[in-house]
Amino acid sequence: MRIGVLYSRIRRDEKLLLSELRDRGHDVEKIDVRRERFGLESTTANVGDLDLVVDRCLSTSRSLYATQFLDSYGVPVVNGPETGDVCADKAKNSLALAEADIPTPATEVTFTKEAAMESIEEFGYPCVLKPVVGSWGRLMAKIDTRSAAEAILEHKETLGHYEHKVFYVQEFVDKPGRDVRVLAVDGEPIAAMTRSSDHWLTNAAKGGETKSFDLDDRALELVDRASEAVGGGMLGVDLMEVGGTDSGEYTVHEVNHTVEFKALDEASEVDVPAKVVDWLESKAEQASDAAEAQV
Amino acid sequence: MRVHGRVGDTMTTDTDPVLAEDPITGEEIELPADVEVGEIIDSPVTGTELEVISLDPVVLEEAPELEEDWGE
Incomplete structure (x- = not known):
């Protein structure tokens, strides 16, 4: 397959993804959005014969516009612009979760x-x-x-x-010194981890300590519903445990649309890039089938 | 073998280290063998973030500074 990767900076996450795609024999088109022009009818980016484009833009504004333009040309892109629009804005994110009756702060x-x-x-x-x-x-x-x-x-x-x-x-949610990050594709978890810190911010990017986490039925249900609430795709769903680590109750505080997964790949025994590419392959096949059906 | 300049436009294809000039100090620095265009390298000389602009020849530039909308 020919898979496009939108990017402006190659992080460890993109290297893992590119490596897995190439190892499987896919033809990868790296698209540095900083160097391209996006017109109303077409783009300078080489997207014409791509089976799928995966958005890995580090910059939210570039991610939102680039995916919107590609979508307008009929290029299949994940995550789609609608999902990005909801996830990129915390207010829209909170509204989507609340409208789906998902517990959120x-x-x-x-x-x-x-x-x-x-x-x-x-x-x-x-x-x-x-x-x-x-x-x-x-x-x-x-x-x-x-x-x-x-x-x-x-x-x-x-x-x-x-x-x-x-x-x-x-x-302020008084979480038990950790929160839970789940990487999910269309609501199906690939892997999950806790992020722990003495600081109230537990983000891995802030130095939070990561550890693999087994999702219980309630967490699985919330991840699936949160994914659907924002339009699906490859997402980082963040949950906090309410009432302690064994309560089985959670609140979903955020869903991220250009999710990083290097920390999760290191924390869990799951081959995260492989699972991500499995999903990309299935999305590319779906896009191809949909295009054929329209002919 | 250690080489300046690579085959392929956006990725390397062998396991040899890649040598490049640090754009700030002018010193020769070693990059990972699997380096990619667009990848960010920490300069071993100054610690500055450097972006790989091209591989044939290898060109590095000081990486853009963090912007407010960067992230997940």
């Missing part, structure tokens, strides 16, 4: 610091302030006091891009 969005202050006071301390677009735990604030809230809100309003004037305030 209580959240409010406000557009002025005064309204944000009201939300914060109502949640009480500590609570959490997040940028609507962002990753790896960047610019996340756990707010412990009113004076801290005032300072953070003033900084965001004064220094920030307009997106920082969309104040995303969330309850």
